[in-house]
Amino acid sequence: MSLAEPASLPDLRLELAPPDVEAPLAVAVLLADRNRATILAILREGPHCVCELAAALDERSNNVSNHLARLRDAGLVRAARPAADTRRVYYERDEAACTAALAQLNNLLEPIR
Amino acid sequence: MSLAEPASLPDLRLELAPPDVEAPLAVAVLLADRNRATILAILREGPHCVCELAAALDERSNNVSNHLARLRDAGLVRAARPAADTRRVYYERDEAACTAALAQLNNLLEPIR
DNA sequence: GAGATATATCAGCTGCGACTGACACACTCT
DNA sequence: AGAGTGTGTCAGTCGCAGCTGATATATCTC
Structure with missing residues (x-):
């Protein structure tokens, strides 16, 4: 394995430049809230309006509206008012954006090669 | 598209059961910190000890040690002391666990089909 | 041995993000 | 018109996660 013991230990490398993780970090922060994660999960099945999501989450609708605004600003969901x-405002996932977000997390978690 | 306007709007569905998002949520919470995300990114290249990571992050080593403990508890990294x-304690990624974590996020972000 | 180095643990502090409550606005229904 | 519904905004509060500083342990170097 990669932790096999060499005869001598390499010198400390204190000059490492930290890689840029802004993009995957932004995605992770969005997903790291139970309500937002659950909203994305519910919307997999299809569009729902704010009050339906609020009922499912047992949260106030203004709070849900706030979370949806965050997801919308990130492009993960779209809003549409039915004629x-x-x-009502129905929200649906932007699957292309969700796939792109997943690709960012992929960059962080998948092996180097 | 799926938001095409029907002649009549469906009744509100207020009985939706929120899906279980515990597993992907736990992964997202771990990744939703800049230091932890950067640690995982640095360790993609290979194992590093705590003080190297602390230098790269410009953080105190006890703080980095704490983050590494969180990642280790989640199984994403392993620790080994060189003879x-x-x-020193060298940490390396558990690629299988990272792949499994990514699969959890996949469940949340990938399209239903 | 003394002193420096590397890691880890823990109590305490602090800043930030989620939630609340009040309010505003637009629309529907009778 | 008036009451009720659905959504959104915003200031204020509160809990918690991350950071700090002190301390402990173990090891290496000289």
């Missing part, structure tokens, strides 16, 4: 009742 | 200097 039949323009009070 | 040549047992003061």
Whole structure:
């Protein structure tokens, strides 16, 4: 294995430059909240409006609205008002953006080669 | 698209059961810290000891040690003491565990089909 | 041996993000 | 028109995760 013991230990390498992790970090921060993660999971099945999500999460709708705004700003979900009742706002996942987000996490977690 | 407007809007569905997101959430929480994300990125290249990581991150070693303990508890990294200097602790990624963690995030982000 | 080095643990502090509550606005229904 | 519904914004509060500083242990170097 890669931790096999050499006869002599290499010198300390204190000059390592930290790699840029901004993009995967931003995705992880978005997913690292139970309500946002659950919202993304629920929306896999199809679009839902804010009050449906709030009921499923047992959270106030303004709180859910805030989380949806975060996800929308990141591009992971889209909003649309149905013509039949323009009070409601239905949210659906942007699958392309979700796939792109997953690719960022891939960069962090997959082996180097 | 899936948000095409039907003639009539479906009734509100307020009985939705929230799906279980514990596993992907735990992974996301681990990755949602800049230091931990950077540690995982640095360790892609190979094993490093705590003080090397602390230097690269410009953080105190006790802080880095704490983050490494979190990653180790989650199984994402392993620790080993080299016989040549047992003061140091070299950490390396557990690639199988990282791949498994990525699969959890996959469950959350990939399209339903 | 003395002093320096490397890691880890722990109590305490602090900043940030999630939640609350109040409010605003637009629309639907009767 | 008036009441009710659905969503969004914002200031304020609060809990918690990350950082600090002190301390402990063990090892290496001289």
